[in-house]
Amino acid sequence: MSLLYEIKKIEEKDIELVAKVSALIFNNDFDNEYKHFLYEAKENPCAIILVAKAKQIIYGYIDFWITFDSATICNIATFQEYRNKGVATSLIKEMFKYLIKENVMFITLEVRKSNIPAFNLYKKFGFNVVSVKPNYYKDGEDALYMIGDVNYVKNNTCY
Numbered sequence: 001m002s003l004l005y006e007i008k009k010i011e012e013k014d015i016e017l018v019a020k021v022s023a024l025i026f027n028n029d030f031d032n033e034y035k036h037f038l039y040e041a042k043e044n045p046c047a048i049i050l051v052a053k054a055k056q057i058i059y060g061y062i063d064f065w066i067t068f069d070s071a072t073i074c075n076i077a078t079f080q081e082y083r084n085k086g087v088a089t090s091l092i093k094e095m096f097k098y099l100i101k102e103n104v105m106f107i108t109l110e111v112r113k114s115n116i117p118a119f120n121l122y123k124k125f126g127f128n129v130v131s132v133k134p135n136y137y138k139d140g141e142d143a144l145y146m147i148g149d150v151n152y153v154k155n156n157t158c159y
């Protein structure tokens, strides 16, 4: 069954739920996650957090930064029970609308080597691995450093 939702900028009332689920998914401390999202939403001038939501339900979020002509995906997650229904795809498409409007050229990210769902998601939007960052994560796992070309997305049907 397809989900009905809108993609919107995060509101302060959404932060608690987003932080709670994010803490669970990434095995992080709730208070730290809460402070992080509050800072990103209210103070960080480079950050944009989008949520996929319908009334009281939040399906997922993306947190990205725009710095001049480049951008970075800091995080993206779809809450467990709503995965494989196109939520992350919709979030990334909406993010690209912001990037195109702001004349961003390239977007970077790090992803765990073992994270096949996320890797496939990024490949779908033309991201390529440019290097490996050894021991990038606290548990020692390497990160793949990927770069996406905003023009590629603009000129292809994935947008």
Ligand SMILES: CC(C)(COP(=O)(O)OP(=O)(O)OC[C@H]1O[C@@H](n2cnc3c(N)ncnc32)[C@H](O)[C@@H]1OP(=O)(O)O)[C@@H](O)C(=O)NCCC(=O)NCCS
Binding pocket: 025, 060, 075, 076, 077, 078, 079, 082, 083, 084, 085, 086, 087, 088, 089, 090, 110, 111, 112, 115, 116, 117, 118, 120, 121, 122, 124
């Ligand atoms: C990665 C993640 C955000 C994908 O969210 P999602 O809403 O399920 O993704 P979508 O339904 O939009 O799927 C988009 C693409 O991702 C890939 N994908 C998603 N789930 C997958 C899986 N279980 N196995 C392999 N590829 C998968 C596919 O390429 C899919 O495209 P397709 O449907 O055309 O085949 C989700 O699995 C998640 O929240 N994971 C935990 C958090 C995380 O790892 N975030 C990334 C940090 S770098």
